[in-house]
Amino acid sequence: MSTVMIRRPTAPPVAEVAAPTFRLDRPLTDLRAGIRTDAAWRSWRLLASDWEQRLRADGVASVTTVETHGQVGDTGAADRSHIGALAEAVDFAIVGLGTCGSCTSFAIADAVAIEQRERPVVAVVTDEFATHGRNMAKHLGHGNLSVLVLPYPLEARPDAELLEISAAYYPQALALLGVSRSAEVGA
Amino acid sequence: MTLTGAQVEVPADPRALYELSLIEQWGDGAPVLPPTDAAIEALLAYTPDPADHVVGVLPPQYGVATVELVAANAAMAGVQPEAFPLVLAALEAILVPEWNAFGLTTTTSSVFPMLIVNGPCRDDLGIDYRAGCMGGAAGRGSMTIGRAVSLCLRNIGGQRAGETSRTVFGQPARFGMCFGEWEERSPWPSLAQRRGFPTDLDVVTVHGGKGTFPLADIHNDDPRGLLFLLAKSMAYPLANMYLGNADNGEVVLAVNPMWAERFGAAFPEMTDLQAYLHEHAWQPLDLWPAANRDILVAKGRVGRRNRVFLTAHPNQIVPVVCGGLGSLHAVALPSFGESAMQGVAARTLTSGAR
Numbered sequence: 001m002s003t004v005m006i007r008r009p010t011a012p013p014v015a016e017v018a019a020p021t022f023r024l025d026r027p028l029t030d031l032r033a034g035i036r037t038d039a040a041w042r043s044w045r046l047l048a049s050d051w052e053q054r055l056r057a058d059g060v061a062s063v064t065t066v067e068t069h070g071q072v073g074d075t076g077a078a079d080r081s082h083i084g085a086l087a088e089a090v091d092f093a094i095v096g097l098g099t100c101g102s103c104t105s106f107a108i109a110d111a112v113a114i115e116q117r118e119r120p121v122v123a124v125v126t127d128e129f130a131t132h133g134r135n136m137a138k139h140l141g142h143g144n145l146s147v148l149v150l151p152y153p154l155e156a157r158p159d160a161e162l163l164e165i166s167a168a169y170y171p172q173a174l175a176l177l178g179v180s181r182s183a184e185v186g187a
Numbered sequence: 188m189t190l191t192g193a194q195v196e197v198p199a200d201p202r203a204l205y206e207l208s209l210i211e212q213w214g215d216g217a218p219v220l221p222p223t224d225a226a227i228e229a230l231l232a233y234t235p236d237p238a239d240h241v242v243g244v245l246p247p248q249y250g251v252a253t254v255e256l257v258a259a260n261a262a263m264a265g266v267q268p269e270a271f272p273l274v275l276a277a278l279e280a281i282l283v284p285e286w287n288a289f290g291l292t293t294t295t296s297s298v299f300p301m302l303i304v305n306g307p308c309r310d311d312l313g314i315d316y317r318a319g320c321m322g323g324a325a326g327r328g329s330m331t332i333g334r335a336v337s338l339c340l341r342n343i344g345g346q347r348a349g350e351t352s353r354t355v356f357g358q359p360a361r362f363g364m365c366f367g368e369w370e371e372r373s374p375w376p377s378l379a380q381r382r383g384f385p386t387d388l389d390v391v392t393v394h395g396g397k398g399t400f401p402l403a404d405i406h407n408d409d410p411r412g413l414l415f416l417l418a419k420s421m422a423y424p425l426a427n428m429y430l431g432n433a434d435n436g437e438v439v440l441a442v443n444p445m446w447a448e449r450f451g452a453a454f455p456e457m458t459d460l461q462a463y464l465h466e467h468a469w470q471p472l473d474l475w476p477a478a479n480r481d482i483l484v485a486k487g488r489v490g491r492r493n494r495v496f497l498t499a500h501p502n503q504i505v506p507v508v509c510g511g512l513g514s515l516h517a518v519a520l521p522s523f524g525e526s527a528m529q530g531v532a533a534r535t536l537t538s539g540a541r
Contacts, residue, residue: 003199010213071287072285104353
């Protein structure tokens with residue numbers, strides 16, 4: 001069979017880079033917490049609100065929240081600016097929610113922006129978008145980014161059910177951030 | 188000219204190459220032409236950019252798009268060498284951050300780059316702008332330029348439905364969509380002119396379009412009445428534009444030349460036409476069920492007299508003249524919302540751009 005030489009049309013895979021991740025390794029007491037919500041997701045706003053109360057009950061000094069509203073334009077620019085300010089103002093952050101394609105991309109990108117400022121961070125995605133979230137983190141050079149995977153779908157569940165999920169996954173979020181219950185660990 | 192891409196020995200038989208492309212996932216499921224050095228070099232001869240010039244890094248997997256690699260994909264799509272600068276221009280437009288390739292290549296939405304071409308090249312390159320311009324006219328430029336961009340997103344950006352792209356349905360335009368504006372039949376300045384380009388340049392404007400939304404009427408001869416209905420139809424309640432910010436995104440309204448003539452008589456100025464369309468592109472808040480109403484209120488989307496406008500500004504409704512002379516029809520290209528249309532002029536060896 002005769003043959004012909006062609007050039008491969010695919011780009012070589014980007015070299016895998018796993019930027020440093022950061023853990024608290026101490027209790028929550030007196031820390032400044034940050035939570036990123038997304039105006040698109042009622043479910044996540046409810047969970048985030050519940051987690052904010054739990055964080056306060058667990059002794060954090062403050063909880064700063066940033067709600068994102070856009071991806072481009074003035075709104076998107078303001079969101080990215082607020083995420084940058086959040087990263088500077090807190091000791092750790094919880095970033096959600098990835099439960100669609102582009103919102104997962106932006107949630108991961110915002111989590112990466114916080115991790116780049118050497119803050120412990122956990123990105124929250126739902127199960128359907130977990131692989132996509134991890135892929136995005138890898139492609140952004142943060143392959144070891146902590147990702148908490150919630151059940152899918154969250155939308156259309158009643159509040160009571162969402163609050164059960166909230167209670168069940170809050171400890172996992174803290175574990176991924178490296179929160180210790182013992183005061184000695186963080187000393 | 189030195190090419191540096193990895194070489195692969197493949198069967199010369201077209202069917203065997205096709206089978207191999209399916210196995211290697213190089214293509215879109217349709218047959219491809221072999222990206223030989225001769226084919227790639229023929230394309231490179233029509234751009235002032237060197238083969239190793241980096242056009243950009245394409246999401247979602249951030250593959251580095253060199254001119255050579257883009258040419259390999261364009262060769263597979265069958266792009267005519269003279270049309271290669273338009274492929275590069277389209278990719279440059281896609282890579283403008285405000286187009287939001289980062290979001291659009293990964294979204295669950297059906298959105299995909301839709302290329303609108305203005306300029307003198309349209310006839311020579313087979314850019315369809317008359318009957319069947321959005322599918323069926325079979326112009327070489329329209330069919331291959333759009334496909335080349337699609338192949339670049341797939342092979343360089345790593346965009347694959349169900350994997351890196353979370354698109355739920357996709358859309359036919361994912362094979363590639365490229366059409367021209369029938370500038371000669373437009374009563375208004377062309378899209379490229381309105382975006383600041385001189386008429387002697389070949390310009391690709393990239394719109395993040397969710398699909399082709401057909402609109403028809405055979406009863407209304409009054410331009411204002413017809414435009415009212417077009418505006419209301421574009422403002423359908425489940426449009427993406429109602430999900431987010433009214434400030435972001437554009438809706439393209441493709442108007443056939445017969446209607447354009449009628450509309451142009453009533454609205455000689457494009458800005459007046461856009462203002463009229465915007466004025467009527469809204470729905471009453473009560474149209475939506477309570478859950479949606481609450482969100483629209485919370486987002487500040489409700490205007491005077493409880494009207495929820497599709498866009499914040501008139502210039503976000505973008506009429507373009509194209510299509511056949513059979514009249515009766517228009518097509519809206521709804522927006523993803525979080526994406527701003529971008530235009531880039533093609534740089535050719537003779538354009539003096541370098």
